[in-house]
Amino acid sequence: MGYRQNYEQWLNSEFIDSELKEEIKNIKDEKEIEDRFYKNLEFGTGGLRGIMGAGSNRMNIHTVGKATQGLSDYLLDKYKGERISVSIAYDSRNNSEKFAKEAARIFCANGITVNLFDSLRPTPMLSFTIRHLNCKAGVVVTASHNPKEYNGYKVYGEDGGQITDNSAEKIISYINKIKDFSVIKIMDYNEAIEKGLLNIIGEDVDKAYFSNVKSLTIRKELVEEHAKDLKIIYTPLHGSGNIPVRRVLRELGYENLSVVKEQELPDGNFPTVSYPNPEEKEVFNYALNMAKSLKPDIIFGTDPDCDRIGVVIKDSTGEYKTLTGNQTGILLTNYIVKSMKEMGKLSDKDVVVKTIVSTDMVRKILNEYGVELIEVLTGFKYIGEKIKEFNESGNKSFLFGFEESYGYLAGDFVRDKDAVIAAMLICEMTLYYKNKGMSLYDALVELYEKYGYYKEELVSIKLEGKEGREKIAKVLDFFRNNIGDEINGVNIIDKKDYITGIDNLPKSNVLKFTLEDNSWFVVRPSGTEPKMKIYFSVTGESSNDAEMRLEKFKNNIINIVEDIIK
Structure with a gap:
């Protein structure tokens, strides 16, 4: 479906929120319309993350709803006949509480019991709560440290860890089956509480978490005194x-x-x-x-x-x-x-x-x-x-x-x-x-x-939209296939392409190059932002020596990248 068709479908659907429809109608820039509708906001291995607003490529109650319905279908299939519960937390971002409650209503409408925190909580507390309350999954609404325009929807498995690649692929397949917002089930918030499907949690879980945290104190006498x-x-x-x-x-x-x-x-x-x-x-x-x-x-x-x-x-x-x-x-x-x-x-x-x-x-x-x-x-x-x-x-x-x-x-x-x-x-x-x-x-x-003096640095290059994605792909293709055997006269002694599945690790679109002088760099696309990330590491005989080596090494690689994307 083209972006214009997708745009029209949102405008004409009876299931789309009226405020979001109004937002869409007020967009005059065609490029802005294309960016909002040329694809669906991707559910990756970490869940959803994107700019908030109307459109299929934005974070809103409908993209959250679609992800939650797909996740519900996945859980109902995976745990057939078992009691299924999930926990939900959210942070201080705009719309975080709104998205968390929308997700809770959809889980409940699918017969899944929800434990929802009574107010904002850190992401790690959600991870703890999943295992503490014997849940099958968890969701936290956050975009971590992204700018204020962003929000996200991170999914966790029953072990309390973020879902990994295999689980994400399965969940994505369920989400992709949802072609129409009409199939998303939703229950009234108060009805969910009355039916015992929605539990509001707080101090009891907090106490258990804080007790565990304090138990990690190593030098107890030092701290006490x-x-x-x-x-x-x-x-x-x-x-x-x-x-x-x-x-x-x-x-x-x-x-x-x-x-x-x-x-x-x-x-x-x-x-x-x-x-x-x-x-x-x-x-x-x-x-x-x-x-x-x-x-x-x-x-x-x-x-x-x-x-x-x-x-x-x-x-x-x-x-x-x-x-x-x-x-x-x-x-x-x-x-x-x-x-x-x-x-x-x-x-x-x-x-x-x-x-x-x-x-x-x-x-x-x-x-x-x-x-x-x-x-x-x-x-x-x-x-x-x-x-x-x-x-x-x-x-x-x-x-x-x-x-x-x-x-x-x-x-x-x-x-x-x-x-x-x-x-x-x-x-x-x-x-x-x-x-x-x-x-x-x-x-x-x-x-x-x-x-020894180790110095490291990360350079993130922002490349937004469809054009940005193409540039990131071009850079990775160059480093994967055309870089040669040396960089500025220093031999590359090891090249690791993690997309092939090496070192007993999952396949990932990441490249790592180690040079003869023990320096290394890694190139990868960000999984959560429209950025390409390049990591650098050097060693030196002193802090100043390591700093100079790092600057020279970094500049060499960045120059190569800039030549590719200009």
């Missing part, structure tokens, strides 16, 4: 982390915690930032202003659905620096493994899991402690998948997992990255070093001096 001494500044960036992060830290005794007031309350317009992403130093401007008088030991912020965390520390010159996701991963890995070893809690079954685009520096750290490192594809769902595998086989025990994009997890009661857990561990780690007369910056430099 000195938590009150740590000065913390925290910003929830208008998201769902405000109450959970503060509650856990307060219950553990971290009394000296200041919250950025301007960014404290939930607000889907994210008025103080252009992009609610704790990877960006700009989002910490208000926190840094507070730091002038408060002089904190640590500053951190969580994204809207509180699964990612960004950390700011003071360097030796007194300047505040935003840690990269890899640097926080290095510090946490070292702290956890070192502490467990010192306390006699490290097992020969313990495993750390990271993604293929995350720093290789952890390999050197783990080698020293005799801890195994396992690599997975980009995306925390693959780390969650490993936790399930370890639990089922009993051969390995999950100790810690991280990805360079600011996601961290300890414990196995959550199966996705968790910024509540990470915040707690970062505070404990900072407290440990403070008691030794060191800052986190001192600890990081100590690790670099010991294991």
